[in-house]
Amino acid sequence: MKRNNNFDIFNDLSSDYSDEESGEFIPLIAPEEENGLDESDIPDELPILPLRNTVLFPGVVIPITVGRQKSIRLVKKAYKGDRIIGVAAQKNTTSDDPESDEVYDTGTVAKILKMIVLPDGNTTIIIQGSKRYRVLEYLQDDPYITANVKLLEDKFPEKTTKKMDAMLQSIKDAASRILKLNPEIPSEAESALQSIENPGFLIHFLSSNINAEVSDKQKLLEIDDANKRASTLLEYMLRDIQMLELKHEIHKKVHSDIDQQQRDYFLRQQLKVLQDELGGEGPDQELNDLRKRGAKKDWPEEVKKHFFKELDKISRMNPAAAEYPVAMNYAEFIVDLPWGEHSEDDFDLKRARKILDADHYGLEKVKDRIIEYLAVLKLKNDMKGPILCLYGPPGVGKTSLGKSIAKALKRKYVRMSLGGVHDEAEVRGHRKTYIGAMPGKIIQNLRKSQTSNPVFVLDEIDKVSSDFRGDPSSALLEVLDPEQNDSFIDNYLEVEYDLSKVLFIATANSLDTIQPALRDRMEIIEITGYTQEEKIKIAQKHLVPKQKKEHGLETKDVTFTKKALVKLIEGYTRESGVRSLERVIASVVRNIAKSIALEEEYSKRLEDKHIVEILGAERFDKELYQDNKVAGVVTGLAWTQAGGEILYIESSLSRGKGKLTLSGQLGDVMKESAMTALSYLKSNAEKLGINYKVFDNYDLHVHVPAGAVPKDGPSAGITMVTSLASVFTQRKVRSKLAMTGEITLRGKVLPVGGIKEKVLAARRAGVNDIILCARNRKDVEEIGEEYIKELSFHFVDHVEEVIEVALLKGKVEDAKELVVEDTNTNTSS
Structure with missing residues (x-):
């Protein structure tokens, strides 16, 4: 039915x-x-x-x-x-x-x-x-x-309650709202609805005619309680109202969008006619301007053909089409690029050296490399830009060095931060068919610089990451290869662009995270950090004048003595660079500025005691050499990102069964150095005058103080073996001696890194003698003579030489007598 x-x-x-x-x-x-x-x-x-x-x-x-x-x-x-x-x-x-x-x-x-x-x-x-x-x-x-x-029974009450009256009125109001939202229902329906007075009939009639599923209407029919049936009906009607209002809103919006499109089209047509009459700029005029600009460009024939082909395609488009502004943006971007436009290099090498020396103290290797580059460019007048990678700890001036190089060459300076970049499109750009497509940052920055040979700094290249959107470090392989980057293709640009004249300079804090293929394309120049003496010079020449200027102070307002700067460097900073040093200098200068503003008395000549008064207690303790009265305590040299430091390795023996305990938050490599040192002593006990039975009768504990600080690396190898040899023989260690070097099981001493920082740390700590691997002699020769003239170096190839230099013949004052018990017993049955 x-x-x-x-x-x-x-x-x-x-x-x-x-x-x-x-x-x-x-x-x-x-x-x-x-x-x-x-x-x-x-x-x-x-x-x-x-x-x-x-x-x-x-x-x-x-x-x-x-x-x-x-x-x-x-x-x-x-x-x-x-x-x-x-x-x-x-x-x-x-x-x-x-x-x-x-x-x-x-x-x-x-x-x-x-x-x-x-x-x-x-x-x-x-x-x-x-x-x-x-x-x-x-x-x-x-x-x-x-x-x-x-x-x-329908169970409608003979006399309605206030609650029921309110419910019925709500139902009538909802019905009226539905009638208003539905234009197909005749207006007479409203008066007919209001004429219904019987509550039961009203509910039945509306239940029959609401827009609901058969199952919902059947549910209404099966409800015996009048109140519940009325409330359920109202729920269905309110749901219907929401649907009708949504339909009405969608219809209105769609109708409005269509009207707006028609209106925009009509206005554009009128505007085009008016512009043609008045001779103003319209779409055709914009295209003509692009053609004129393109004709003046000095670009390759292939790029020229591609550009004018794009313009022909745009001329056939309707200016009201969605693709029109996209195509226009693309054409404008191509013509805005500096095709074949190069700034003229300044080949005055003496001037360049003065600029580099004025902006940066030290960094001689980097400066020499830049001067070499300028010299070759001056002689040949054509050279593909080398890819330099400045590698070193934070705050040593890697990024700011790029600005100085640009100033020395009189080139434009461009910087691109690669930290956290994980989308390949950041380098190569998006396909221009994508919605919101953009060129890569390499091409974008060249457009901003308006030259094809800027100094381009790729900052934090070691912090590039990769995910499902691609591997940016692999995209950089083409950019940073001098043999390939003369034909670099950006996905958005779609034509080749010559990057060979760009001087790329990358910066990195660590080489471990750089992709091997990418690292192979770069010339690594290590900036190891500044010595204390260099930091003093940098503070005097750059940091203090800069902070005075930034805080509104004149030169005569305050001066820092050398002792004050040493106090700032040793007591309040611990770094390889000078970033933290600049911050603490700024804190001192702000305090002086406050005193001047409040017209308070202050000392215009700052000594070390004034630094403590202004900044409070020292944040870092300087590690100094300690005496050698105890067996097993040896001074080692370590490299950290804050520069070089001395550390102590302590060994002690206790009666036991030969157990080895290592403490001091040591890394795996350092633990292996300790085990290698012990194995070497066991296999060469007779040479060193050690009873081999001692190893089974005593437990050995090796500790490196500052247990909260993680320590790792192989350079403590000879320090470990010296400490163990001292404790097992109870021989005294040479006074004011420090050492660094890796060992093998055969007793060979291998070279280690960070020699400059380690040697300077030893000098600051009051050490006189330093033991190094013979193959580290070349590293010592690179250190300035003024820094090592008070030190004596012992270059060794074997552990025997280390022990001969480090351990004295006499024993320590409280030498232990190591008792050896023969635990072997013969039994028979």
């Missing part, structure tokens, strides 16, 4: 159904006083008429078209009798011949008001709902469904 027309949200509120043959009018809203049938008129056994997509409620009148044979037989028989039938909704709307188990058990008793037989054989009936029922038992399925039913 199906309804004769679509009763969609109140469409029938003001409609009547007309029987054209008889001229009778049957109102689709029945008078409220007509309740349909009395309970006494309704038999217990009813024929059940299944309805598809429709739920009938008491008091509601609806037309139904009957087409199934079972249903036609049922209707005709009922129409000839008492005209009373049961009406129930189908569970499965696709079933054409529903059985009793395919219809809902709760339905509505209805009376057939009118039956009309149509020419096509279908029958239309007008029915009015009366009472709700629930099936007790189905009796048959053929020739139609019949069932024993029980009538259900």
